[in-house]
Amino acid sequence: MNNSLVELNNCGVFRNQKWLVRGVSLKVSQGEIVTLIGPNGSGKSTTAKMSLDILKPDEGTNTIKKDIRISYVPQKISIDWSLPLRSIDFVNLVTKHKTSEINDALGITGIQHLINEDVRNLSGGEFQRLLMARAIAKEPHFLVLDEPVQGVDYSGEIALYKTIQEIVKKINCGILLISHNLHVVMSQTDYVICLNGHVCCSGIPSSVIKDQEYIKLFGSNIDPTLSLYKHNHDHHHLPDGSIKEADKNK
Amino acid sequence: MFDDFIIRAFVAGIGLALITGPLGCFIIWRRLSYFGDTIAHSALLGVVIAYAMNFNLIIAVFAVSCFIALSLLFLQKRTNLPDDALLGLLAHSVLAIGLVLLGIVSFIRIDLMGLLFGDILSVNITDVLFVWVGGSIVLIVLILIWRPLFAATVNLELAKAEGLNADLANAIFTILIASVIAISIKIVGILLITGLLIIPAAASRNLSSTPIQMALISSVIGLVSVVLGLQTSMIWNSPTGPTILAITLGVFILSLIPLKKLLISKKKIELSN
Numbered sequence: 001m002n003n004s005l006v007e008l009n010n011c012g013v014f015r016n017q018k019w020l021v022r023g024v025s026l027k028v029s030q031g032e033i034v035t036l037i038g039p040n041g042s043g044k045s046t047t048a049k050m051s052l053d054i055l056k057p058d059e060g061t062n063t064i065k066k067d068i069r070i071s072y073v074p075q076k077i078s079i080d081w082s083l084p085l086r087s088i089d090f091v092n093l094v095t096k097h098k099t100s101e102i103n104d105a106l107g108i109t110g111i112q113h114l115i116n117e118d119v120r121n122l123s124g125g126e127f128q129r130l131l132m133a134r135a136i137a138k139e140p141h142f143l144v145l146d147e148p149v150q151g152v153d154y155s156g157e158i159a160l161y162k163t164i165q166e167i168v169k170k171i172n173c174g175i176l177l178i179s180h181n182l183h184v185v186m187s188q189t190d191y192v193i194c195l196n197g198h199v200c201c202s203g204i205p206s207s208v209i210k211d212q213e214y215i216k217l218f219g220s221n222i223d224p225t226l227s228l229y230k231h232n233h234d235h236h237h238l239p240d241g242s243i244k245e246a247d248k249n250k
Numbered sequence: 251m252f253d254d255f256i257i258r259a260f261v262a263g264i265g266l267a268l269i270t271g272p273l274g275c276f277i278i279w280r281r282l283s284y285f286g287d288t289i290a291h292s293a294l295l296g297v298v299i300a301y302a303m304n305f306n307l308i309i310a311v312f313a314v315s316c317f318i319a320l321s322l323l324f325l326q327k328r329t330n331l332p333d334d335a336l337l338g339l340l341a342h343s344v345l346a347i348g349l350v351l352l353g354i355v356s357f358i359r360i361d362l363m364g365l366l367f368g369d370i371l372s373v374n375i376t377d378v379l380f381v382w383v384g385g386s387i388v389l390i391v392l393i394l395i396w397r398p399l400f401a402a403t404v405n406l407e408l409a410k411a412e413g414l415n416a417d418l419a420n421a422i423f424t425i426l427i428a429s430v431i432a433i434s435i436k437i438v439g440i441l442l443i444t445g446l447l448i449i450p451a452a453a454s455r456n457l458s459s460t461p462i463q464m465a466l467i468s469s470v471i472g473l474v475s476v477v478l479g480l481q482t483s484m485i486w487n488s489p490t491g492p493t494i495l496a497i498t499l500g501v502f503i504l505s506l507i508p509l510k511k512l513l514i515s516k517k518k519i520e521l522s523n
Contacts, residue, residue: 052411072411079404082278084459093401094412118459144411 004029005068005142005174006051011060013046020046022059023198028142028174033164033188035177035205038195039217044178045075047195048144051176068142071135075146075178085119087111091134105137106130108163110156124151132160139171146178161188256484258378259370263476263494265381266434266446269388271469273430274451275461276423279403284334285322286444288341289431292318293440295348296432297365301358302351308380308432315428318344323424368439368491370480377436384433388426395419400461438491445495450475453502471501 004027012022021043028034028051036044049055050062052072064070079085091102106112109129114122122130128151135143145164149157165188168175177189193202200213208214277286296311303310318340325336352358364372373381392399395418401409402416409416434443454468479494486493 049407049411052407054407054410070412072408074405074408074411077405077408080279080281082455083404084455084461084464085404086460089460090404093404094397094409094414138412 005065006176007063008047008050008057009061009063011047011050011057011062013043013050013055014058019197021195021197024050024060024193024195025199026051026176026193026202028176030141030174031168031172032190033168033175033177034191034193035179035189036193036195037179037181037218038200039180042195043197044195045146048146048176048178052144065141069138069140071138071140071143073131073135073143073145073148075150077131079119081120083119086116087119087122087130087133088115090119090130091137093134095138097137101137102133105133108136108167109133109160125153125156128152129156129160132163136167136171140173142174142176143167144176144178147180148177164188255371255373256480258373258375259480259490260477262373262378262381262437263370263480264473265378265385266430266437267450267472267476268469269385269430270434270447271450271454271467271472272392272465273388273426274447274449274472275454275465275468276399276403277427277447278451278455279461282427283444283448284337286427286431286447288322288337289315289318289428290440290443291341292344292348293431293435294365295344295351297360297435298348298351298355298358301360302355307435308377308384311435312429312432314344315431316425319424319428323421364439365435366439366441367489368435368437368442370437370490370494373436381433381437384429388429388433391422392426395422399423438494442491442495446472446498449495449498449502453498453505456505471498475501 006026006028008024008026011024013020024043024047026034026047036047038044046055050057051064052070053062053064056062087106088099088102091097091105097105102115103112106115109132111122111126111129111133114126114130119127119130128148132145132148135145148164149160152160164175164177167173187205189205191202192205192208194200194208194211194214194217196217200217201208201211203211277283292314293311296314297307299305299314300307300310322336322340325331325340326333329336331339352360361369398409398414398416398419399422401412401414402419406416430447431443434446438446450472451464451468453471454464458464458467475494475497479497480490482488482497483490483493
């Protein structure tokens, strides 16, 4: 299986008398970003879980390369109120890291100042950044990101996707990314798989976006009023929200 | 030294408090308090079997507890019923079976009060040994499985995805609970065990900011409650198990006082003066 980290071969999951997803084949190799898109209930998370071997496929085979480090950013995670847990403890959850490594990882996602903060005091977006930081602190070979930017503000979303791309370059890992918005992730993606209970279409982003199946699911053009407005900030924000240029002492 | 029943009581009680601390934290974190109750209720069946077959009480209770825990895992997979319904089903049916057996095997005379509320003053050397040897094993195993168990407590799928053996850690943890309940039957009794597991951990929650801190403080609170409870029960001649539990409740109420806030606001007042 040469340089591929994870391979699904015609996989399907059957639960409660129906197929959640069926006939999915995909391959993630080192240094590659594969994006799964599709409407709600189309089997994106299920597919991701098969690639992590949390769910065993009821048909087909899932193959994961042996002895690789895997990081997972799940779609939803809720911390029980009874758990006293700081950001630093959360980063150390599966693998213990040096404080300097933790600082670096939190710095990359822009929440270094929250290292000793109780996880329950974090906002939704901050928690999402923490999940990312934890995932990259491990320097994984294979990284699964299930809607990693939900709840992150718009400029943060773009920045986080850029971060993801930088991580791939830096640690040369393979990424399986789940997103509901292809336009935002397009420029970072090597390969796209469009799911709706089965694989509708797949290929490089520029070809998928022209595919009839894709257009049926997502429409040919985004409503002009909703299309992405590109603007350049004339300033930068620091993690705590203050403006970098306004306060040069920082 | 161990000839004195008071000393035996202290040694057994302190040993138990040290184990129930960290284990109780996991019971709270994983919302398993009703599971503890179920295991404890079913312990009666173990006691009856032990008496009827003239077998070691702690081992019999441990065996029955493990059986109930495994039955729960089985039922969870085979039925669509929610966990609390399954636990209720097991707790009360097994308790009933225990009572039926107790009636049938008429030659057994069990001190039912002692069984329900424990009798720490009657523990013998073997019991003390069970607490300390068994307890040490439980603690060592808990430390060994801490990382996968804790990760699975925070998020099961994440732990599994990243290669931790979460299912094994969960199964071992269930056995640990069964063993602690078996060990503590004689000391605090069926009805009060869950309290000794949960209340110190609950009090500790208000005083700690990391998981390990919470586990350690919980043990200290349990230890203090056992010592104070034993002494109080001797002075007032009150039943020992319930007295210990009453003290843990007292510590819990004290833990609700927001000390940090009070200190900070005092400092502020001093500063503004």
